[in-house]
Amino acid sequence: MNWIEALILGLLQGLTEFLPVSSSGHLEIGKALMGINTENNLIFTIVVHGATVLSTIVVFRKEILELIKSIFSFEWNESNQYIVKIIISMIPIAIVGIFFKDSVEELFNSNRILLLVGFMLLITATLLGFTYYSKQKDKEISYRDAFLIGLAQAFAILPGISRSGSTIATGLFLGNKKSEVAKFSFLMVLVPILGENILGFFDGSFSAQQSVQILPLAIGFCAAFVSGLLACSWMIKIVKQGKLIYFAIYCLIIGLIAIFAA
Template identity: 30%
Template sequence: MTDVCSSGLDIGFASLDYLQIGILGVIQGITELLPISSTAHMRVVPAVLGWRDPGSAFSAAMQMAALAAVVSYFWRDVRDVVSGSVTAVRERDFSNKWFLLAVAIILATIPIGIAGLALSSVLNACGSPLRGLMVIGVSCLVMAVLMGVSEFTCRHRRTVEQMRLRDALIVGIAQIGALIPGVSRSGSTLTAALFLNFKREEAARFSFLLGLPAIALAGLKELWVLHKAEIPPEAWSHLFFGILVASVSAFFAIWGLMRFLERFSTWPFVIYRAALGIFLIAAVSTGFLQ
């Protein structure tokens, strides 16, 4: 059996078979971009089915699947941000809306970049306490409450075009919460945008666009860490298979989420997160899950 702890890095996914990796890839792809925490599901599903925890390295590397899905779905926005920013710099038109959005994206990435580097040794370590099911359960419950409060108290009228740099910084700070398993990057940034009175579908768009650099950096960093750890070849084949499967499911997750939020509120996600959090807290407290 493959050593699941390589250079102190948890690579539990290497001990799973391709069917298990495929199932986890589908779940990872869906939950990574919905506001329900992919890390929570990467811990809960294997625990319930009696599989080994795939490890934090698996979840982090799967960011590449999320990156592919977000860039594919929001390709026009990504293209306009890049081309518009280049044009703005060339013409010295720093009031250009696409240039301002690019600055906002960079600004929103700084907080999680600093926090991620500071906590990387704890987050990716074998047996990290942050991946405990009780921690994830409490995180799910707290985020359910915050998302519910945002539905009660906010007006949901603003669009991404009305975004200010202050909004980007606030959402960027909220994105730090994604480092805690159970919080969810999508959940934390979407909730912050809702509190800033963005429309639900615009809050999701805002969340995805601002998260692009963070998603890319997290995924690339994890691939580099795995490379430096010299994990076995079979572990790489498992990982790339999982990324491929997750990319497809992540694209359809975005498509479904955007259409859902155009018509409905986030209450189904609030209820789901609360139920998952209560289940985990109860399961750990009674010894049903360890």
């Protein structure tokens, strides 16, 4: 992978991480179109995901600081209850990461990855399409809702299933506030992806993969970070305005193209 390819994929990751169109699916489509060998390139995917986590931290820095301060208040207040809900939402993805990590990596290294992405994008399109007909309510996110949204996030480990799309759609199906669903969706992913990056350094996964050099990794990281800043703020407005149906149509079209291309 050269630096130009890394720049393109980084921009693609940053823009699609927050938009409900599956960043992992678009990364795999981008690799396929540019003829990049997906084998041993999981490291690049992890790094650019880390960049978008950093952009999330920047956008929600005030909210994150408030949550951190609340931890040391030692009170069972609304902020600490919110933290517990985020922890509950991480349980399903933690189970997948611990027990099914190798199986997930095999999916990304499969020769049929483009076909899988295409079909999963169709599922994403279906989820987003249903939100157009769901009744909108103003319910607060409960502990049960947090776990169900977490299940959606675990399901989104499949390339082509949009993480933001599936979690936001699940929250809307459950009748939660639009603005709260978007914020919860973006905050709940911080610890799992940061944890994946940290574990990558300690278990030798990063050093074991030599197909991506330092310069492309750095360029991809920066591109994903900058584009992620823009996309995160944009997505919050989109959810409030209830315009997810347009992304359903987009995922449908791209999914069909990926299937035929495969």
